Amino acid sequence: MEDDYYVSSEEEGYYDDEEDNDDPENLEEEMMAYVESETPKCEVSSTKVISKESLLAAQRGDVQRVMDVLSLKEYHARTLLIHYRWDVDKVLAVYVERGKELLYEKAGVTMAEHDDTSQLSSEVMCDICMDEIPANEVTIMDCNHVFCNECWTEHFIVKINEGQSRRIKCMAHRCNAVCDEAIIRNLVSARDPNLAEKFDRFLLESYIEDNRKVKWCPSIPHCGNAIRIEEDELIEVECACGKQFCFSCLCEAHSPCSCQMWDQWLKKCVDESETVNYISVNTKHCPKCNKLVEKNGGCNLVTCICGQPFCWLCGAPTGSDHTWDSIAGHECGRFKEDEEMDLEQTKKDLFRYTHYFNRFQAHKDSLKLEAALKKTVQRKITYLEENLSSSKDYSWTTDALNRLFRSRRIIAYSYPFAYHMFGDLFKKEMTLEQRTIKQNLFEDQQQQLEASMEKLSMFTEEPFDHYSEEKLHDLKLRMINLSTLVDKLCLKLFECIEYDLLGQLQFSVHRIVSYNSNGVEKASEINSLSGC
Template sequence: MESLVAAQKEVLVRVMESLSVKESQARTLLIHYQWNVDNLFAVYIDRGKDSLFKSAGLSVFDHPSLSKSRKKMACDICMEDDLPSQAMTGMECGHSFCNDCWKEHFTIKINEGQSKRIACMAHKCNAICDVDVVRTLVCAELAEKFDRFLVESYVDDNKLVKWCPSTPHCGNAIRKVRDDGGEVECSCGHQFCFNCLGESHSPCSCLMWKLWTKKCEDESESVTWLTIHTRMCPKCSKPVHKTVGCNLVTCICGQYFCWLCGGATGSAHTWTSISGHDCGRYKEDKVRQTERAKRDSDRYAHYLHQYKSHTDSSKQEDELRKIVREKAALVTLKTKDSAFKTMDWAINGADLLFRSRKILSKSYPFAFYMFGEELFKDEMSDEDREIKKNLFENQQQQLTGNIETLSKILNVSFDEYSSDELKKMRGETRDIGLVVNKVCKLMYECIENDLLGTTQDGINHSISPYRSEGIEKAVEFLC
């Protein structure tokens, strides 16, 4: 918490000195502008101090303090009209009420979690109360709670600072260095998307990833399978699975019905027709719907299989990173060759393998939605969609092949290698690493320019940029 307080204080001082305002005023301004100092100063320069203060609920002019010469005063909240001036408190907006009413007002707001912007009690007055006055009038326990809320507002209202969503929670609030809404890594090792706080999912957009995870978790996929492969008996309504080619099926309840349309029939039939039964147009529509559902299910199964396969591989390669580090440490300890006193090339290669495999696994949910009809149905013609799909699949194949090659190079007992064998492995690791990095970069350029960049809705599907050095390490505040 101390580091959060220090970071918050640094920003407060900057605003206080630049605008010549009190700390409570600077805090109210920063909370209103979500701790974005640049935006705050831009409004100040463009519109002036009066407009800046008014937008944040601050009084532009200092109203005179309560006259202590007046012996008795009235509170318009509790209607007490025989109060000493010491029992009254006025805010910068000019409204004054008794301390007991203020205290009750502040207590309610703090307990409701509205500490950041407690407004004046006066009717239609939106002025924000001075935080120093709030601290003075509430009890010590509430004052501590109030201050904690104010400190946490630096995280809750700041688009560049967020709590790490790790489970269990590591207790870190982290600040993003780049304002690009990309992916970050906390000092606890947890990597996540700074926009949606989900796991790192590039090259999927946040919406794609949200839809994909919901689809994977949704039990309706089993319902889809039943829709495709079974029919409901028209008599007992139980699902029936057809195991032979004839379209006349019999339920265990004894009811005969047509597999094509689901209508009840008698038992007499030939290979081409069922006696006294004609499916008609409705059944043809049902067949088309069934075929469409089966095609969609098969398509989903393909992308899901690829996604899961590469996700499983990425978990194994995360373990490989640890193994490579251990082997690299052994090599540096026992080698007499000065060229291998550092094994960064092996460690970097394992890290690249892990990162690129994760990218490859997430590229399949991206392709599922990019070339499907759920998000971009009207954005591409069928011909254009097929061309772009083939282009992207070629890049996926290139990336897959090079990743497998890098994995094969690193999955060896190189801690037992001779110097010559290590030199050969180092060259191969660096060479294939350059290729993997290049293919990843080209895939992202394709997504940003040739795929999402050509759609009208692409602006709503921004993706985290590719970085050859890996996911950005965030600045953390230990709490």
């Protein structure tokens, strides 16, 4: 192992044993104190995992909050929350700012006292079927509209089958009142118990489907979990199943790329559009057999392997008689210069795309290979714990390994970012000179991080389980120092992207997830009893 490592983001230095005259124990204590001061403290996760078992508790938690504040029945509170997309703060804000009446009116909640069926005459005319119905076979909703149970049931069944279970409104003309879910459940279950269960399931899943702060985990096959956030939806989370994803777009975690950039990058990678463009310009279809023909000479008369000659410029079939300037019996109005310019530009675009894609893929492949280091490092730690009695704390090795994984992922996704940032996406936002300056600034930050990260990768592969205590101690200090440096360089790269690049755009809005030193946030399990 060479006695050198990256020291700072501004200059390269080398560790010299002769220059270090400090006591090793004091140096280690100072280093550990520094790292602890620089490392963010672990906080309680603001994201929650909602499993099938805890979904009901999570919904009841929000419903109970609204019930307690507004003194409402459960189904009234649920109706309000469904209307306001399960945003409790929004419900309470509208209540404070605009009053209770407007809050209820917009959501279809009716609080008026309604008549009892016992107070009705012995028979009531249903305004839907126009039949005289016994009073014990009709139902009154909160809005005081009365219809027969048969008509109500048919209405509910149609709405449930149409997927409108969450807000089934009264049948009366221009009535905005939402029907009592208990009445819906009772009438439908008498006709079709399975449909009543479907109704309850729709109400329950509304907490996820209609909630801006809750989304299903995009794992395949689906794990059955959902994730609930508390604040900004621009966050990357890890589900209990291990799936890491961007909460905003539900794609894989892709910072420092914005969601728009990542979406365009995926489309480009999937359809290989640059390769397709190159083929479309550099080859032509034979007008006879339709096979692709590539031009390998300067003459515009080309001949397919099937024997058909045709004009390269327009693709029309011709005879074989020609000169360098013209084809006998054929005239073509297209300019050769345009064709050559298109070809050169397509080649440049393909070369540029290949440059960024190859580096992105190389780091992704390295990340997969380095994942196998976990078992190797753990095996080395176990050996040291059993054979070296002076120290039992080797967490610095796993900390360095985790830092390597996080920085490797950031470097990998920085290449799709650079492809779009300095390509055609923001061409109108920057002059060529401005783009060159910004690109140099970004690439300097990127290369500094990449160099330090590769040195950290080299350190993690050291056979430290066979080192002497003195050499192991030296490696420990180096890895702690380098891990801290890599963390700082990751932060600087994110700040460069967020403030110096995306923050300077005038006509486009691209936001990225803020840098998290601890990596993608792991969602904690929700309490199935309290819903918190």
